[in-house]
Amino acid sequence: MEEIFIDNKKSYLLANSPFLEIPELVEKRRCLHCDEVFKIEDYKVFKDIAGDEFICCPNAPDCDGTIIDWVRE
Numbered sequence: 505m506e507e508i509f510i511d512n513k514k515s516y517l518l519a520n521s522p523f524l525e526i527p528e529l530v531e532k533r534r535c536l537h538c539d540e541v542f543k544i545e546d547y548k549v550f551k552d553i554a555g556d557e558f559i560c561c562p563n564a565p566d567c568d569g570t571i572i573d574w575v576r577e
């Protein structure tokens with residue numbers, strides 16, 4: 505997976521989040537895979553060889569959690 509750098513993380517989230525409710529970038533979430541609390545704005549984006557993009561945990565690639573693995577504190 506190749507990391508993609510996102511200029512406008514709010515716009516990217518609006519366009520690519522699987523959820524209807526888009527959180528504010530300053531909100532915090534806990535990643536269920538690495539159990540770490542982080543700010544939404546610290547998310548990373550990775551692209552696989554098929555060209556699909558994934559909104560990933562800030563600890564990626566060490567952590568394989570994506571946006572669907574994040575819960576409210």
Ligand SMILES: [Zn+2]
Binds near residue numbers: 568
């Ligand atoms: Zn994680």
